Amino acid sequence: MVVALDRLTSYREGTDLEGLSQILRILADSNRLRILRLLTRQEMCVCDVMDHLGLGQSLVSHHLGMLKRAGLVQDRREAQWVYYSVVSEKLDELRQALGFLLDTDALPPLARYGAGIRCAPIPEDRGVA
Amino acid sequence: MVVALDRLTSYREGTDLEGLSQILRILADSNRLRILRLLTRQEMCVCDVMDHLGLGQSLVSHHLGMLKRAGLVQDRREAQWVYYSVVSEKLDELRQALGFLLDTDALPPLARYGAGIRCAPIPEDRGVA
DNA sequence: CTATAATATCAACCGTTGTTGATATATAGA
């Protein structure tokens, strides 16, 4: 799955919750989080990740592939080894998008909604939201 | 699945990536993100969420249940209606934990790791990491 | 050229989950 992280910067417009959920799905695995945290500290080849986390080669390669396709990490070949490192810009973008999503005060209260006005349709938020 | 959000505050100690991944799994669905964003702006009953997002009753109830079990939202009964609202403190905690996870400079580089010292085991990061 | 190490990919299994439709429960009103 290729995720367009760029579109997350337009999250303030409120359109790309689908793209954000796809990236969150990438993060929603403890092994991938462990890998990501490791790469945050240090560029590392696959066998290093295996050793540090005690995971199988196939599994690590699989997870790294997902992280790479999501644009969260990048790789670089050197002799037999493939070194993976974090894409800081993408992590910053993602942090910003998530910070906005989880900010209670980020969006104004819904218009035309109050006590006794239940189930009032708000066209802008229907469907594509 | 009951997720202990409190443990996320101890994320700086680096132990609970499992708990964080569980919460991320809750967020990793576009419909749940839409619901969460809606509730961020306004406390709302189930039928309102249905109408705003154009989703079926069973589906909305299901997603709200997941968000509630994760501690992200709370509910309040009033007559026939059950009103759901966001738990701001939990969102703040989560935002903080994610901000730390995605912060490239949050953790110092690994000790005993450098050019030519590949695959050197670092006990503190093995296994439970 | 062969052997070996590092990495990627493929196949298969199985648990999880998003979705839908049907049913159960609860509350209000007549």
Place this chain on the structure above:
DNA sequence: TCTATATATCAACAACGGTTGATATTATAG
């Protein structure tokens, strides 16, 4: 009590994903 509305739960299905083991690919060394 009967009906209607709101919500939760259950059953079932399909799709997705994490894991493992086997195989393929790439690069180095001898």
